[in-house]
Amino acid sequence: MENKKKFYFDVKWLFIIAIVGFLLVFQVFPLVYLLIRAFFAEGSFSLDAFTRIYSTSMNWSCVLNTLITASLSMVFGVLIAFPLAFLVGRTNLYGRKLFRTLFLMTYMVPPYVGAMAWLRLLNPKVGTLNVFLESIFGLSEAPFDIYSIGGLVWVLTTFYYPYAFITLSRAMENMDPSLEEASRISGASPVKMLFTVTLPLMLPSIASSALLVFVAAASCYGIPSIIGAPAKIYTITTRIVDYVYVGSAEGLTDATVLAVFLMVLALVILFISNFVIGKRDYITISGKSVRPNTVDLGKWRIPLTILTGLFAVVVIVIPFASVFATSFTVNMGKSVFEEGNFTIKYWETIFSRNSIVKSAGNSLISSVWAASLGMIVCIIMAYLLKRTNVRGRSIPDFLITVGSGTPSVVIALSLIMTMSGRFGINIYNTIWIMVIAYMIKYMLMGMRSVVSALSRVSPSLEEAAQVSGAGWLRRLKDVVFPLIGPSVVAGWFLIFMPCFYELTMSNMLYSDKTKSLGVDLFLYQTYHSQQTAAALAGAILILVAVLNIVLSKLTKGKFSI
Amino acid sequence: MSVITLDHVTKKFGDSVVVNDISDEFRDGEFITLLGPSGCGKTTMLRMIAGFEKPTSGEIRIDGKVVSSADTFVPPEKRELGMVFQSYAVWPHLNVFANVAYPLKIRKVPKAEIKEKVEKVLEAVHLSQYAKRMPSELSGGQQQRVALARALVAEPKVLLLDEPLSNLDAKLRERMRFEIKEIQARLGINVVYVTHDQGEAMTMSDRVFVINSGVLQQVGTPVEIYRKPENQFVADFVGKVNFLKGVSENGKIKLDGIDGTLDYSGEITGAVDVAVRPENIRISEENAHFRGKLLSEYFTGDTNDCRITAGGNELRMITDAATYKHFSDSETIGLYITDFIVFPASDSDFRKIMT
Ligand SMILES: Nc1ncnc2c1ncn2[C@@H]1O[C@H](COP(=O)(O)OP(=O)(O)OP(=O)(O)O)[C@@H](O)[C@H]1O
Numbered sequence: 001m002e003n004k005k006k007f008y009f010d011v012k013w014l015f016i017i018a019i020v021g022f023l024l025v026f027q028v029f030p031l032v033y034l035l036i037r038a039f040f041a042e043g044s045f046s047l048d049a050f051t052r053i054y055s056t057s058m059n060w061s062c063v064l065n066t067l068i069t070a071s072l073s074m075v076f077g078v079l080i081a082f083p084l085a086f087l088v089g090r091t092n093l094y095g096r097k098l099f100r101t102l103f104l105m106t107y108m109v110p111p112y113v114g115a116m117a118w119l120r121l122l123n124p125k126v127g128t129l130n131v132f133l134e135s136i137f138g139l140s141e142a143p144f145d146i147y148s149i150g151g152l153v154w155v156l157t158t159f160y161y162p163y164a165f166i167t168l169s170r171a172m173e174n175m176d177p178s179l180e181e182a183s184r185i186s187g188a189s190p191v192k193m194l195f196t197v198t199l200p201l202m203l204p205s206i207a208s209s210a211l212l213v214f215v216a217a218a219s220c221y222g223i224p225s226i227i228g229a230p231a232k233i234y235t236i237t238t239r240i241v242d243y244v245y246v247g248s249a250e251g252l253t254d255a256t257v258l259a260v261f262l263m264v265l266a267l268v269i270l271f272i273s274n275f276v277i278g279k280r281d282y283i284t285i286s287g288k289s290v291r292p293n294t295v296d297l298g299k300w301r302i303p304l305t306i307l308t309g310l311f312a313v314v315v316i317v318i319p320f321a322s323v324f325a326t327s328f329t330v331n332m333g334k335s336v337f338e339e340g341n342f343t344i345k346y347w348e349t350i351f352s353r354n355s356i357v358k359s360a361g362n363s364l365i366s367s368v369w370a371a372s373l374g375m376i377v378c379i380i381m382a383y384l385l386k387r388t389n390v391r392g393r394s395i396p397d398f399l400i401t402v403g404s405g406t407p408s409v410v411i412a413l414s415l416i417m418t419m420s421g422r423f424g425i426n427i428y429n430t431i432w433i434m435v436i437a438y439m440i441k442y443m444l445m446g447m448r449s450v451v452s453a454l455s456r457v458s459p460s461l462e463e464a465a466q467v468s469g470a471g472w473l474r475r476l477k478d479v480v481f482p483l484i485g486p487s488v489v490a491g492w493f494l495i496f497m498p499c500f501y502e503l504t505m506s507n508m509l510y511s512d513k514t515k516s517l518g519v520d521l522f523l524y525q526t527y528h529s530q531q532t533a534a535a536l537a538g539a540i541l542i543l544v545a546v547l548n549i550v551l552s553k554l555t556k557g558k559f560s561i
Numbered sequence: 562m563s564v565i566t567l568d569h570v571t572k573k574f575g576d577s578v579v580v581n582d583i584s585d586e587f588r589d590g591e592f593i594t595l596l597g598p599s600g601c602g603k604t605t606m607l608r609m610i611a612g613f614e615k616p617t618s619g620e621i622r623i624d625g626k627v628v629s630s631a632d633t634f635v636p637p638e639k640r641e642l643g644m645v646f647q648s649y650a651v652w653p654h655l656n657v658f659a660n661v662a663y664p665l666k667i668r669k670v671p672k673a674e675i676k677e678k679v680e681k682v683l684e685a686v687h688l689s690q691y692a693k694r695m696p697s698e699l700s701g702g703q704q705q706r707v708a709l710a711r712a713l714v715a716e717p718k719v720l721l722l723d724e725p726l727s728n729l730d731a732k733l734r735e736r737m738r739f740e741i742k743e744i745q746a747r748l749g750i751n752v753v754y755v756t757h758d759q760g761e762a763m764t765m766s767d768r769v770f771v772i773n774s775g776v777l778q779q780v781g782t783p784v785e786i787y788r789k790p791e792n793q794f795v796a797d798f799v800g801k802v803n804f805l806k807g808v809s810e811n812g813k814i815k816l817d818g819i820d821g822t823l824d825y826s827g828e829i830t831g832a833v834d835v836a837v838r839p840e841n842i843r844i845s846e847e848n849a850h851f852r853g854k855l856l857s858e859y860f861t862g863d864t865n866d867c868r869i870t871a872g873g874n875e876l877r878m879i880t881d882a883a884t885y886k887h888f889s890d891s892e893t894i895g896l897y898i899t900d901f902i903v904f905p906a907s908d909s910d911f912r913k914i915m916t
């Protein structure tokens with residue numbers, strides 16, 4: 001008996017060691033190397049690189065641009081998300097379900113698609129929306145210019161407010177409604193209640209959702225590269241990629257130093273939001289299911305519904321529609337509805353041109369690998385975390401959280417620096433470097449999905465199998481898998497989807513043979529044909545929508561994201 | 562001190578009627594308990610009085626002023642009530658003092674007066690030394706008292722309590738019962754108390770409202786409810802009871818399958834249900850109404866809890882502890898009924914109504 005126990009113990013350790021080893025080699029080591037490299041560029045400790053980087057005004061301005069755009073997006077994102085989360089989650093607004101789906105959908109759409117759409121709409125010369133507004137109000141010049149800090153902030157905000165929306169909705173729905181009722185019965189009006197009870201209780205969630213938006217906006221590459229670059233507005237991310245393209249030793253050092261700044265910023269914020277704010281979070285999920293009391297909007301019901309609808313139209317419907325419209329347009333200077341300006345040739349192109357089909361194939365292969373390997377890691381880790389008390393079981397969980405919090409450019413850069421032969425591993429120019437980058441960045445989604453499923457399955461179900469003599473691997477196969485199956489599938493898709501159209505890391509890691517769909521789309525958008533890019537983006541949007549529906553059917557509405 | 566009037570109050574959620582046409586008046590300084598099985602509509606009733614739900618039809622008045630009706634609705638914050646929620650709803654972001662001071666702050670009471678009043682009410686609930694604590698540092702019972710203090714501090718006319726003691730251990734529950742009752746008596750306020758614990762209802766109330774599936778079954782003092790239940794449901798829900806079928810004729814009740822009759826001076830004739838409380842059955846050879854066979858007995862310390870079968874009916878008898886092991890199992894013994902209640906026979910199995 002004694003021996004047998006020991007044997008089980010060892011197997012679990014083997015798994016932990018394998019996973020931790022993988023993360024150490026491909027995540028921790030590269031990131032640490034990056035840090036060291038930033039300070040020891042010439043073999044001995046020196047801040048030269050730092051001084052050089054931060055003394056050129058070019059770099060300073062990109063740091064400033066990043067901080068400004070990310071801060072503004074954070075403020076606007078929360079200002080938008082809070083009322084939306086309240087209206088959709090807690091009131092009798094019409095069409096709440098539809099609105100929720102719409103707002104969440106943006107979350108799964110690659111941000112560069114939004115950038116493309118807004119570029120098309122708000123180009124100062126030919127932007128569709130600009131032209132439209134000019135003709136309606138008889139303006140002499142375009143009311144909006146997307147090529148500006150303001151334009152950048154606008155697109156970042158419209159793409160990252162869903163992050164805050166998700167967090168805030170969850171918090172609002174989990175709050176015990178009697179906390180608010182107690183305020184009403186004490187004599188507070190609904191407005192007074194909002195300011196003395198609801199808002200203070202939500203403060204931790206508001207803070208962490210704000211930080212989430214900040215980090216996401218600061219780490220974003222797709223939007224600033226599509227909108228910022230033509231406007232000569234550089235951010236840390238676009239600057240890093242430029243340096244990497246330069247490729248010289250000095251270029252890499254400069255990229256490293258900028259990356260370290262971004263990484264430290266992101267990880268400090270991750271730490272604050274997980275460990276400082278997380279501890280003060282009042283809204284804990286009680287065992288009892290609370291029946292969220294809905295606020296009757298009364299005479300405001302229709303006006304607020306219209307307002308919310310308008311927001312959804314401007315931020316979601318118009319941009320997506322414009323992407324589709326672009327993909328059918330012959331002459332970009334004219335409307336798609338004009339005589340002879342409609343074509344489906346770009347859609348034919350994306351399904352027939354060899355290079356595009358090949359890129360799609362590459363993306364499919366690498367993201368299937370990333371999702372599958374990622375889920376294996378996630379399942380084992382979630383199981384060890386939730387079902388055993390093996391020591392060190394939370395180390396991989398921690399590392400996975402850190403990995404996903406690290407900006408994509410930083411992950412890619414660290415892999416370039418360490419995995420191209422210098423330390424005995426050379427996977428540069430293969431799909432594996434992408435698979436690994438994808439896993440590091442997106443495994444957390446799968447992990448969350450499995451962990452939450454496991455928390456809902458009572459351990460006694462497994463204990464029953466254990467009593468029947470099943471070992472832990474056997475139990476995993478016979479009992480756990482069948483029960484958490486849907487969540488595993490959901491987790492798989494949650495990793496697969498962002499990898500499939502990933503741009504930032506792919507753009508830094510691809511070679512001629514491993515070009516991915518996101519890179520192809522980006523190249524078409526920037527250099528060759530915006531219509532082809534739009535058709536590709538349209539195809540991706542459809543795929544996302546379809547997978548979403550499948551996912552939500554599969555998991556009975558629990559996961560759609 | 563005030564009067565709450567319910568005038569044909571009905572509440573529906575969709576198609577299901579949760580409160581069905583209830584009318585009554587809660588009088589000055591009364592301690593009213595709403596008693597009924599889970600899901601019968603007690604919380605809904607309370608929430609309508611508080612103003613968190615609007616009645617589907619009917620009218621609610623407080624001190625003659627309409628607060629809910631077809632065309633008037635006074636929101637909760639204007640009703641000047643105090644309420645303790647089942648979950649306490651003590652705000653986790655405020656300390657004990659700030660929690661309790663909140664209703665006064667809303668009413669813009671001067672600072673010095675707030676301090677004085679809060680200290681007084683905290684003393685009343687024995688929490689003076691905890692004023693600076695955060696709710697997360699308090700036990701469940703202490704949080705419950707914070708909620709009570711908060712409900713009382715603005716001296717409301719009416720105190721609404723929704724199963725405020727359900728999460729406490731038996732000892733603390735008993736003490737809190739006593740404290741609530743004492744505070745109510747001292748301040749002379751109305752209390753509307755929701756519970757499904759009949760012991761709680763019995764010991765605290767001036768009047769008990771027994772509700773089943775949203776329908777008011779009986780209103781009365783605890784003694785009336787227990788001794789003179791108006792229907793089988795009330796008899797069954799309040800206290801323990803044995804039901805026997807029988808026929809009432811000429812001042813006598815013949816019990817089905819039992820060799821013996823009960824003397825009956827009431828007006829109900831024909832087929833009847835006879836309710837006999839276990840403690841109203843005695844062992845007596847000379848005065849026996851009928852005889853039964855002892856199936857089993859359980860010693861509970863102060864009583865002897867017996868199962869008896871008589872003519873196909875299984876009866877429960879709770880009698881003097883001294884009788885324990887006096888008879889052997891399966892022995893036939895004489896039984897004497899000291900008190901019973903008679904209802905016209907009903908086919909419906911009212912026990913099943915309970916959810
Ligand atoms: N907002 C609501 N929407 C739909 N049904 C509701 C709503 N609130 C209550 N109900 C239903 O009304 C019935 C009465 O509910 P209520 O909460 O008043 O019961 P209760 O007597 O307080 O029960 P308990 O003792 O379990 O607290 C229940 O069947 C419940 O499911």
Ligand SMILES: [Mg+2]
Binds near residue numbers: 603604605
């Ligand atoms: Mg209730």
